[in-house]
Amino acid sequence: MQPLPQRTSPFLVGEPLPMSKASAFHSHADLETVLVSEIAIKRRLKKLGAEISALYGKDEITAIAIINGAILFAADLLREITNPVRLDCIRISSYRNETRSVGRPQILHSFTLDLTNRHVLLIDDILDTGKTLVMVVQSIKKLGPASVRTCVLLEKQGRREVDFEADFVGFKIPDKFAVGYGLDFAERYRNLPCIGVLKSHLQNPPEWA
Numbered sequence: 001m002q003p004l005p006q007r008t009s010p011f012l013v014g015e016p017l018p019m020s021k022a023s024a025f026h027s028h029a030d031l032e033t034v035l036v037s038e039i040a041i042k043r044r045l046k047k048l049g050a051e052i053s054a055l056y057g058k059d060e061i062t063a064i065a066i067i068n069g070a071i072l073f074a075a076d077l078l079r080e081i082t083n084p085v086r087l088d089c090i091r092i093s094s095y096r097n098e099t100r101s102v103g104r105p106q107i108l109h110s111f112t113l114d115l116t117n118r119h120v121l122l123i124d125d126i127l128d129t130g131k132t133l134v135m136v137v138q139s140i141k142k143l144g145p146a147s148v149r150t151c152v153l154l155e156k157q158g159r160r161e162v163d164f165e166a167d168f169v170g171f172k173i174p175d176k177f178a179v180g181y182g183l184d185f186a187e188r189y190r191n192l193p194c195i196g197v198l199k200s201h202l203q204n205p206p207e208w209a
């Protein structure tokens with residue numbers, strides 16, 4: 001039997017990350033620029049969570065996260081919300097070609113929770129053309145919810161192709177293809193703790209096909 005690889009000891013709670021490790025971790029070498037730092041995300045999510053909790057009062061929220069992109073955002077945001085929450089995840093077909101959208105989104109894996117008379121909070125990573133959220137909100141409304149609101153981590157400016165505004169927005173970003181904190185390029189970079197723009201030579205590497 002192979003010996004187990006050497007295991008590192010867990011960080012003690014409250015132990016600060018050594019500076020060399022912290023900076024290597026924050027600015028991923030493949031990024032040209034960091035648009036939103038890890039600390040800025042954490043701060044903003046606390047505020048968003050407080051706003052959302054205040055808006056819903058004592059009501060229960062049925063949160064619907066669009067996976068995979070919203071998975072990190074939803075996980076962290078929901079921990080800043082003090083209301084009772086039910087969580088569902090849906091998957092939308094990718095209608096994008098490389099970094100631009102090309103077709104119409106469709107629900108691949110639909111709601112499993114009953115949404116009738118529920119306060120639904122739809123959570124996505126980024127509002128770009130708006131086609132995804134318009135389509136999903138229409139589908140939710142057909143199920144007779146008490147209310148539907150939307151929350152996105154990022155809103156890309158100057159890109160809307162349909163008339164749509166999210167109720168809660170974390171950050172407005174310029175029209176650049178963003179990766180990190182759930183957002184991917186060819187399924188990579190979702191685990192970066194910050195959000196940034198990839199170096200241009202990495203936007204189409206043939207070895208990723």
Ligand code: IMP
Pocket residue numbers: 069096101105124125126127128129130131132133176177178179183184185
């Ligand atoms: P929309 O339907 O055009 O608004 O696109 C929404 C979806 O496109 C998001 O949920 C993302 O999955 C994807 N998307 C749009 N812009 C970006 C980006 O800059 N980086 C990564 N994914 C993006």
Ligand code: MG
Pocket residue numbers: 068069
């Ligand atoms: Mg996505």
